[in-house]
Amino acid sequence: MPAHPTAQGGGPGWANLGMDIVSVKRVRRLLDDHGEDFFQRMLNPGELDDCRTSSGLDLLSLCGRIAAKEAAFKTLRVRGRFLPWRDIVVRRSDGGWPLVELRRTAAEMAAESGIQDITVSISHDVDYAVAVAAPVLGDPRHRP
């Protein structure tokens, strides 16, 4: 078995999905214990702005964003590394759906796995947020 399995490991057309679930309870505790600045370790300023409403940081949006990053990371099939939180950027598009941008370490991991891009979908309801991600296989140099 290769030390660093690639996305194409299953043959033509094969793609490894990623999925994650995040508990609002856990994220609320982090927010209560460490404050909003703690999340700058996981999200870029623009991502945090996407999670704000007129009444402050929206916990479900925050959980959704965290789940999306983890789901995207799982598509990369990287062994021995932690999620490079701030290098997987999940922003809200004009249409409202999430867009993934891979930077630095995450972009290198994707290139090694033959992944050109990642598409992600987020859903949440009361206590949990979930996200599923699918890689777009191809040469990262030809990213649209």
Next chain:
Amino acid sequence: MTDGLQQVKDWILKRHPERDDIPNDLDLIENRLIDSLSFVEFVFLLEQHSGRTIEMETLEVDSLRTLDAIEAAFFLAEVK
């Protein structure tokens, strides 16, 4: 065990009350004592107790895999 590592161990035990102890060679990742979400808080804690800045994006899993590895990487390493 250094004081810093003992505080790290206490932090993990507090979040896993089903455990009485954590052997120094127990795989913290495989045994789900640290996951990707708690990892961020864990690094925050390590920075506080070791007095060192840790670059999360390039951190290797093996440096956090066991209490022994954590002690070697963050509490015993010579600061040059």
